[in-house]
Amino acid sequence: MKPVGIYIHVPFCRYKCPYCDFYSVTAKDERMDSYTEETVRRLSGLAGQGIAADTVYFGGGTPSLLGGRRITRIMEAARRSVAVTEDAEITVEANPASDLGEFLEGCAAAGVNRLSLGMQSALPKELSSLGRRHSPDDVLRAMEQAHGCGVGNISLDLMLGIPMQTADSLEHSLRFIEETAPAHISAYMLKIEENTPFYRIQYALRLAGEDELADMYEMTFSRLEQAGYAQYEISNAARPGFESRHNLKYWCCEPYIGIGPSAHGFFGGRRYFFDRDLKGYLDGMEAHDDGEGGSPEEYIMLRLRLAEGLTDEGMRERFGMPVPESLRKRAGSGVMKAYCTCDEKGIRLTRKGMLISNAIICDLTSLL
Numbered sequence: 001m002k003p004v005g006i007y008i009h010v011p012f013c014r015y016k017c018p019y020c021d022f023y024s025v026t027a028k029d030e031r032m033d034s035y036t037e038e039t040v041r042r043l044s045g046l047a048g049q050g051i052a053a054d055t056v057y058f059g060g061g062t063p064s065l066l067g068g069r070r071i072t073r074i075m076e077a078a079r080r081s082v083a084v085t086e087d088a089e090i091t092v093e094a095n096p097a098s099d100l101g102e103f104l105e106g107c108a109a110a111g112v113n114r115l116s117l118g119m120q121s122a123l124p125k126e127l128s129s130l131g132r133r134h135s136p137d138d139v140l141r142a143m144e145q146a147h148g149c150g151v152g153n154i155s156l157d158l159m160l161g162i163p164m165q166t167a168d169s170l171e172h173s174l175r176f177i178e179e180t181a182p183a184h185i186s187a188y189m190l191k192i193e194e195n196t197p198f199y200r201i202q203y204a205l206r207l208a209g210e211d212e213l214a215d216m217y218e219m220t221f222s223r224l225e226q227a228g229y230a231q232y233e234i235s236n237a238a239r240p241g242f243e244s245r246h247n248l249k250y251w252c253c254e255p256y257i258g259i260g261p262s263a264h265g266f267f268g269g270r271r272y273f274f275d276r277d278l279k280g281y282l283d284g285m286e287a288h289d290d291g292e293g294g295s296p297e298e299y300i301m302l303r304l305r306l307a308e309g310l311t312d313e314g315m316r317e318r319f320g321m322p323v324p325e326s327l328r329k330r331a332g333s334g335v336m337k338a339y340c341t342c343d344e345k346g347i348r349l350t351r352k353g354m355l356i357s358n359a360i361i362c363d364l365t366s367l368l
Contacts, residue, residue, distance in 0.1 A: 003054035003085055004267065005249040006078060008039060009260030010063040011278055014095075018131045021193035023262035023276040024061040031278070035260075036070040038282050040077040042259050052083040053257075055246035056090045064094035068106015075110040089114055089153075089245040096142040097134035104142075108149040114244075115146045116155040116186075121162055121169075122176035129163040136176060143180060153242060155184035160216045162190060163205045170216055174223045183242035187220050188235040189213060214355050221351060232307045234354045251306050253299045253318075258287075266293045297368050300327070304361050309341075309348025323347060326367040336360075 012027035012035075025031070056078060058071065066074075071092065078084055091114040092107055094100055104115070121127050122136045139156070146154055158173060177185060192202045208216065221231045229237040233251060236244065249256050258265030261281040264273045271290040274281060296319050303310045312322040323346050331340035331347045339353030339360050353360050 001050055001052065002254075003052040003083075005055040005057065005246050005254070005256035006053050006082070007057050007059060007246070007256055007258045007260075007263055007265070008063075008074065009258070009263040009274075010058055010060040010066055011035070011261050012060065012065045013062045014065060014097075015131075015133070018197035019190060019193070021196055022061065025278050027062070027065045032066055032070060034282050035278070036066065036073055038284075039074055039259060043074065043077040043081045045081075046257070047081040049082075051081075051257075052085060053078070054085045054088045055249065055256075056084065056088060057246040058092040060093055062095045063092050064098070064100060064103050068103050068110065071103075071107050071112065072110040075112075084111075091116055091155075091244070091246060093118065094142065095134065096138040097132070099145075100142050101145045101148075104145050104149045104151060108151055113151060114153040114155070115142075115151050116184075117142055117157065117182075119156040120159040121165075122173040123169050126162045126165055126169060126173075130159070139176075140180065143182070152183070154182045155186060155244070156180075156182045158185055158187040158220070160187060160189045160220060161208050161213050163207060165208060165216070167212075167216065167219060170219065174220065177224070178227045184236070184238040184244060185224060185229060186236050187217075187224070189217070217355055218351060230307070231351075234305050234349075234357055251302045253294050253302050264290075269294060297365055300368070301361055301365055304347070304349060304364070305357065307348065309346055311346035313345075315346075324368065327364050330364055330367055336363075340364075 011024050012032060013024040014027055016024065056075070075090070090112045092112050093116045094103070096117050096119065117139060119139045120130055120132055124135060127134065143154055156177060158177065160170070192198050198205065221237060224237045225231065228239055230240065231237045232243050236247070255267050256265060257267050258272070258274070261274050261278050262276040264271070265287070269292060271293040272287040273290055274287050275285060277285065299318060300310055303314065310323055315321055315323050327347060328342055330336060332342040339350055339356065341348050341350055349357060349360060
């Protein structure tokens, strides 16, 4: 069996950011202890199935709130239950608002080798507008602590479209990235989600218009490219060899096991998800079946998010056929030429196409 990924959703936060719609609850020691024991139990249930894993990803929420001891307990259970490969990429997300020194020491001892920091911006006023409680200096401290623990594979989140953000303020954050030289950048646009404080006050927020936001997006990835980062997905760029192996499983339609309240998974050809319900998770609730996964249509949709795009080679390897001719004709016709590149390898989105990827992908997959 080809190695899978393991995603562990850690549903705890110290406070809720006003733009965030991810599932989380207030962090309390008793809750986190119970969550850890239940996660260990569920991982133990994977034993004896011949499963190997080459990526483990702790997402959230704020996984760093668990502390190194609980992360270690979970990783020990994972290694007892599945064959975690020696070269596995093991990622933990962290909030730089608190001192991460002790946490990172514990994580490094447990085998964590990749850190994803929720930087969002390198400007205090923009961080304040997002309800973030860390400073740019906190990000620097966390990066130094990670390097000191031997965790050199660091990813920084950068948000585009922050209230009051301008091209000049974005320039400041990009300079910060160039100077600190992380291995990976996730640069994504602020999305106003329902049931968040930002949704209720969205018309009072000073947000960039569509054209300004498009300019910020192109500026970001052009600057990152000049600094040695290659854009490999709509919202992600990395130095060569530091692409997120775990997230590539999602976009390449490869199997991963999801554990935790609100987690999704794709395993054994089926997709599934857990309710956004910590109590239910602790009480042993089962995941909901979400139907068959891995169809040609789904594969095409996900692969078009990648800079490499949809290739004849990949389609033949997966489904025994090349890229459908109907897609090639559509991608190479008229106005679509500005948004797609169609050549002997296959189809991929241009940077302009990535800006409106949902519309372009829907247009192409409607032909299937």
